[in-house]
Amino acid sequence: MAVAEQIRPTTDALLKTGGPKRPANMGQYVRWALLFLGGILMVMPIAYMISTSLKWPHEIYNLKLIPEEPTIENYTFVLEDGRFYWWFLNSIIIALITTICNVLFDSLVGYTLCKFRFPGRYIIFIAILSTLMIPTEMLVIPWYLMSQQFGWLDSYWGIMFPGLMTAFGTFLMKQFFETVPDDFIEAARIDGLNELQIWWTVAMPLVKPALAALAIFVFLGNWTAFIWPLIVTNSVEMYTLPVGLSSFGDEADVAWELIMTGAAISTIPTLIVFLIFQRFIIRGVVMAGLKG
Amino acid sequence: MADLALRDLVKTYDKTQVLHGINLDVQDGEFVVFVGPSGCGKSTTLRLIAGLEEVTSGGIEIGGRVVNNLEPKHRNIAMVFQNYAIYPHMTVRKNIGFGLRSSSAPRAEKDKRIREVAELLGMTDLLDRKPDQLSGGQRQRVAIGRAMVRDPAVFLFDEPLSNLDAQLRTQMRLEIKKLHQRVGSTIIFVTHDQVEAMTMADRIVIMKDGHIQQVGTPSEVYHTPANTFVAQFIGAPAMNMLPGQAVENGAILLKTGDLVKADLPVGTGRQVTLGVRPEDLTDAAAEPFLEGQVALREPLGHETLIYVTTEMGEFIAKADGRRPPEVGATVRLGAEQENLHIFDAETGSALA
Ligand SMILES: Nc1ncnc2c1ncn2[C@@H]1O[C@H](COP(=O)(O)OP(=O)(O)O)[C@@H](O)[C@H]1O
Ligand SMILES: [Mg+2]
Numbered sequence: 061m062a063v064a065e066q067i068r069p070t071t072d073a074l075l076k077t078g079g080p081k082r083p084a085n086m087g088q089y090v091r092w093a094l095l096f097l098g099g100i101l102m103v104m105p106i107a108y109m110i111s112t113s114l115k116w117p118h119e120i121y122n123l124k125l126i127p128e129e130p131t132i133e134n135y136t137f138v139l140e141d142g143r144f145y146w147w148f149l150n151s152i153i154i155a156l157i158t159t160i161c162n163v164l165f166d167s168l169v170g171y172t173l174c175k176f177r178f179p180g181r182y183i184i185f186i187a188i189l190s191t192l193m194i195p196t197e198m199l200v201i202p203w204y205l206m207s208q209q210f211g212w213l214d215s216y217w218g219i220m221f222p223g224l225m226t227a228f229g230t231f232l233m234k235q236f237f238e239t240v241p242d243d244f245i246e247a248a249r250i251d252g253l254n255e256l257q258i259w260w261t262v263a264m265p266l267v268k269p270a271l272a273a274l275a276i277f278v279f280l281g282n283w284t285a286f287i288w289p290l291i292v293t294n295s296v297e298m299y300t301l302p303v304g305l306s307s308f309g310d311e312a313d314v315a316w317e318l319i320m321t322g323a324a325i326s327t328i329p330t331l332i333v334f335l336i337f338q339r340f341i342i343r344g345v346v347m348a349g350l351k352g
Numbered sequence: 353m354a355d356l357a358l359r360d361l362v363k364t365y366d367k368t369q370v371l372h373g374i375n376l377d378v379q380d381g382e383f384v385v386f387v388g389p390s391g392c393g394k395s396t397t398l399r400l401i402a403g404l405e406e407v408t409s410g411g412i413e414i415g416g417r418v419v420n421n422l423e424p425k426h427r428n429i430a431m432v433f434q435n436y437a438i439y440p441h442m443t444v445r446k447n448i449g450f451g452l453r454s455s456s457a458p459r460a461e462k463d464k465r466i467r468e469v470a471e472l473l474g475m476t477d478l479l480d481r482k483p484d485q486l487s488g489g490q491r492q493r494v495a496i497g498r499a500m501v502r503d504p505a506v507f508l509f510d511e512p513l514s515n516l517d518a519q520l521r522t523q524m525r526l527e528i529k530k531l532h533q534r535v536g537s538t539i540i541f542v543t544h545d546q547v548e549a550m551t552m553a554d555r556i557v558i559m560k561d562g563h564i565q566q567v568g569t570p571s572e573v574y575h576t577p578a579n580t581f582v583a584q585f586i587g588a589p590a591m592n593m594l595p596g597q598a599v600e601n602g603a604i605l606l607k608t609g610d611l612v613k614a615d616l617p618v619g620t621g622r623q624v625t626l627g628v629r630p631e632d633l634t635d636a637a638a639e640p641f642l643e644g645q646v647a648l649r650e651p652l653g654h655e656t657l658i659y660v661t662t663e664m665g666e667f668i669a670k671a672d673g674r675r676p677p678e679v680g681a682t683v684r685l686g687a688e689q690e691n692l693h694i695f696d697a698e699t700g701s702a703l704a
């Protein structure tokens with residue numbers, strides 16, 4: 061009741077402002093339809109994930125969205141299984157450290173490439189960019205051989221080292237540092253800061269939205285990474301969450317309901333990360349220090 | 353505080369030379385304004401002094417010390433940028449105090465210094481605001497405050513007023529001038545606006561294409577411009593330029609056949625350019641030498657500018673504010689002999 065009353069004035073107002081209502085044209089309908097389809101496409105997997113996690117094993121291949129006999133049995137099973145906590149912890153540690161490293165190193169390199177003139181700058185930039193064209197699947201073999209030689213197999217370091225810096229992040233940060241006026245940097249230089257201080261106290265705060273975006277990308281990327289962690293880990297305690305979840309069940313039978321349950325739980329940290337950082341993205345860069 | 357010297361300063365970017373040997377001595381406590389059209393090398397000169405660019409050849413001395421190879425922070429200078437360059441993510445207090453970050457003074461002393469500067473600039477109430485809560489003039493003041501807080505030997509200003517509206521610009525001009533009188537530091541101020549240069553400077557340096565054209569007090573560059581460029585750049589509206597030829601008795605024969613009495617120190621036959629400022633060219637002269645029709649009037653109150661079309665083109669002259677000639681009327685214009693500027697037609701340098 062109360063809600064309906066709250067809504068009504070606004071809808072009335074909305075209708076009125078349009079005056080004699082113009083019929084929506086064809087393009088608009090098409091746009092809405094496409095958006096609607098897109099929305100469904102996005103939501104369906106998540107809906108099925110949650111639905112499956114609430115089903116008994118015998119119901120899994122019944123594609124009804126609403127389980128006939130909903131149960132939280134899967135959740136209790138997964139949460140009572142000690143391995144899940146290990147994997148969760150591994151994933152958190154790896155994703156956090158990788159995210160921090162990316163935010164620091166990508167922006168440091170991006171800043172250097174953007175704001176300093178030195179011989180070979182362009183070649184270095186192209187070299188970094190060109191690594192974007194090599195797919196992970198091609199890199200895992202050299203990574204594996206390297207890890208083997210260095211004795212990094214089955215360790216955090218082994219899982220993390222390929223992703224501590226990314227070409228994409230470096231590129232992103234370089235582009236964003238272009239928006240930081242040189243005057244800001246030169247003013248700080250005259251005021252006696254060294255280059256590292258300038259980067260940290262002047263340039264970094266001005267690209268916070270980009271850092272937040274990068275943090276989200278990197279965190280999600282590492283949280284969901286599968287191939288490399290699967291290859292580099294051997295022992296069950298070193299598994300990351302996606303690797304661990306895929307190991308539920310046995311050769312004969314994949315325990316989809318457990319995998320979906322684990323996946324549902326594992327979306328929680330990604331939600332948290334997103335909620336924390338999107339604030340910075342939305343707030344945007346305020347270039348109020350410039351001009352009038 | 354310190355004096356500053358530029359010795360044969362040359363700057364080359366890649367292959368293009370933008371400064372061709374700048375020589376200048378600035379006294380301790382002097383207010384020197386660099387003025388010139390856009391792209392003439394004013395900012396480059398300032399950036400060389402600041403140490404933001406490397407000198408190609410020549411020398412810079414601050415307080416008798418060659419600073420060519422010193423980092424900006426060791427040159428004891430402060431710079432105010434055209435875009436202010438105050439940090440949007442810091443409060444006014446932090447922005448002003450920014451220059452003290454690398455100093456080892458105790459915190460209380462730094463705070464005191466920040467408050468002193470804020471007081472001097474009338475910004476005490478704004479210390480906890482962020483730049484986006486300030487007006488253009490206030491931001492400008494923060495930028496100046498940040499420069500002042502370290503008490504540098506030399507202040508460098510790069511067109512600091514060009515982003516302000518006309519009224520604020522006039523006000524800030526005065527404020528900077530007052531500030532200079534109070535703190536007495538050496539100031540190098542860059543602008544493309546000749547009014548700013550004339551009103552603020554102890555001495556003006558007029559530049560063009562990487563060369564200094566003239567150095568002098570506002571009065572000197574106005575009354576005795578070294579060449580046609582300076583003559584036309586300083587003063588508004590620009591000086592009238594009339595082509596002519598030297599004849600007997602130091603007089604000048606204009607293209608129209610009119611004779612202008614003058615004291616030309618050169619031989620007859622030499623091609624010259626006669627310069628007369630609009631404010632010196634009047635329709636009430638004792639011995640007029642130029643006839644034309646009034647095409648347009650610009651009343652300024654105490655006087656009226658008249659645009660006069662003659663055989664040699666259009667010239668601007670001054671007429672009485674109360675009873676200016678009608679548009680279309682024929683007027684005869686002339687000037688006092690002492691107000692004539694005569695330049696070599698070929699080189700443009702002043703002859704008398
Ligand atoms: N970083 C640079 N690289 C190449 N040319 C430059 C650079 N900075 C300035 N110039 C050139 O030097 C000349 C003088 O520039 P500048 O000192 O900025 O002029 P002003 O400040 O008097 O308008 C201009 O022709 C400009 O194009
Ligand atoms: Mg400039």
